[in-house]
Amino acid sequence: MAESREAALRCTRDEHGAERLRDDGTRTETSVEQKKVESSVGAIFTAVKNHQEAIQLVLERELHSHYLRKGLQQLSESYECLDASRPWLCYWIVHSLTLLDEPIPESVASSVCQFLARCQAPSGGFGGGPCQQPHLAPTYAAVNALCTIGTEEAYDVINREKLLEFLCSLKQPNGSFNMHVGGEVDVRSAYCAATVASLTNIVTPKLFEGTAEWIARCQFWEGGIGGVPGMEAHGGYTFCGLAALVILKKVHLLDMKSLLRWVAFRQMRFEGGFQGRCNKLVDGCYSFWQAGLMPLIHRMLHAEGDPALSLTNWMFDQKALQEYILLCCQCPSGGLLDKPGKSRDFYHTCYCLSGLSIAQHFGGGEILHETVIGVPENSLKPTHPVYNIVPDKVGHAVVYFMQKAVPDAKEFKRN
Ligand SMILES: [Zn+2]
Numbered sequence: 111m112a113e114s115r116e117a118a119l120r121c122t123r124d125e126h127g128a129e130r131l132r133d134d135g136t137r138t139e140t141s142v143e144q145k146k147v148e149s150s151v152g153a154i155f156t157a158v159k160n161h162q163e164a165i166q167l168v169l170e171r172e173l174h175s176h177y178l179r180k181g182l183q184q185l186s187e188s189y190e191c192l193d194a195s196r197p198w199l200c201y202w203i204v205h206s207l208t209l210l211d212e213p214i215p216e217s218v219a220s221s222v223c224q225f226l227a228r229c230q231a232p233s234g235g236f237g238g239g240p241c242q243q244p245h246l247a248p249t250y251a252a253v254n255a256l257c258t259i260g261t262e263e264a265y266d267v268i269n270r271e272k273l274l275e276f277l278c279s280l281k282q283p284n285g286s287f288n289m290h291v292g293g294e295v296d297v298r299s300a301y302c303a304a305t306v307a308s309l310t311n312i313v314t315p316k317l318f319e320g321t322a323e324w325i326a327r328c329q330f331w332e333g334g335i336g337g338v339p340g341m342e343a344h345g346g347y348t349f350c351g352l353a354a355l356v357i358l359k360k361v362h363l364l365d366m367k368s369l370l371r372w373v374a375f376r377q378m379r380f381e382g383g384f385q386g387r388c389n390k391l392v393d394g395c396y397s398f399w400q401a402g403l404m405p406l407i408h409r410m411l412h413a414e415g416d417p418a419l420s421l422t423n424w425m426f427d428q429k430a431l432q433e434y435i436l437l438c439c440q441c442p443s444g445g446l447l448d449k450p451g452k453s454r455d456f457y458h459t460c461y462c463l464s465g466l467s468i469a470q471h472f473g474g475g476e477i478l479h480e481t482v483i484g485v486p487e488n489s490l491k492p493t494h495p496v497y498n499i500v501p502d503k504v505g506h507a508v509v510y511f512m513q514k515a516v517p518d519a520k521e522f523k524r525n
Pocket residue numbers: 393394395396448458
């Protein structure tokens with residue numbers, strides 16, 4: 111009995127219904143929306159409960175791969191609005207295929223490299239498409255896509271000297287970075303700058319002066335990190351802030367326990383997935399932005415020698431998250447999505463799969479522990495929780511660029 115109970119999915123247990131929102135008889139806009147989501151997710155859970163013997167949880171690898179491969183060749187008109195995010199589409203697709211362990215044909219990889227080369231600005235950094243203004247977000251996406259492809263052709267697309275000049279031109283006296291010249295400042299830019307600089311070995315002593323201290327000021331009283339100092343804590347910004355501090359080796363500037371408490375409470379009790387902010391709805395993409403924080407927090411507390419830490423599990427319900435992604439976020443024709451009723455897209459495909467990978471693989475180095483829900487073939491490749499690139503691709507890129515000297519920065523010549 112105990113064994114079959116252990117094997118049963120969390121969402122099929124009788125006591126699971128008690129996890130639904132109790133609004134104490136006070137209807138608000140938020141509680142109405144939450145109940146709608148619980149009802150659509152609950153309908154799926156009930157169907158699973160009624161057909162438990164017949165249902166196996168399967169990640170539809172073939173369908174997802176087909177959807178992704180098609181996206182690399184030709185996109186539908188609905189993607190027109192992402193014309194300024196084309197390096198992102200390259201990254202979301204190549205990373206998703208890599209997590210699925212699907213090889214990318216050499217010729218396709220090479221045309222992605224050539225396309226990204228056309229997005230690189232003469233002044234350094236990458237724009238959202240050919241001839242567009244360079245911007246830190248597509249620069250991050252392009253560098254991640256190129257490192258995921260991981261060939262010499264891919265690495266050599268990146269003009270490191272110009273990339274460093276571009277980063278220097280965005281640096282602000284208070285340690286933060288603009289997203290583009292004259293653009294907005296928020297925690298995303300610090301993360302994008304720190305990841306591309308650390309991967310391509312262009313970190314100079316002054317480049318990140320004051321950056322960690324500026325990020326730490328963005329930790330909100332809730333425990334998570336907001337876009338700028340004083341703003342509400344948010345999953346995406348919290349991931350960017352913490353991962354940047356890991357790269358800059360300054361995580362001690364954060365109140366880690368308060369951050370841990372905030373993110374742990376962002377996992378939804380009934381749905382099993384994560385919300386991005388307090389009182390918001392579950393969304394598949396936060397499977398990575400929120401759950402991806404857990405390996406970073408774990409590593410930090412482990413380094414401090416915290417004796418209460420598990421050696422087999424992250425500090426969230428890994429099975430519940432997998433159940434949510436596998437049952438509620440797979441589009442029947444391939445691709446993954448935010449929540450039932452929403453349509454699939456490459457962004458949610460990438461971050462649902464990345465979150466699923468985090469939930470399946472605990473640890474690193476000598477300590478590894480797998481928790482794979484459903485058939486064993488559901489297991490994805492692990493992902494590096496700082497860069498969200500598979501770990502051996504991070505290793506290759508770092509080794510490749512370490513052989514090159516850090517460019518001589520004509521730093522802050524504008525200041
Ligand atoms: Zn989303």
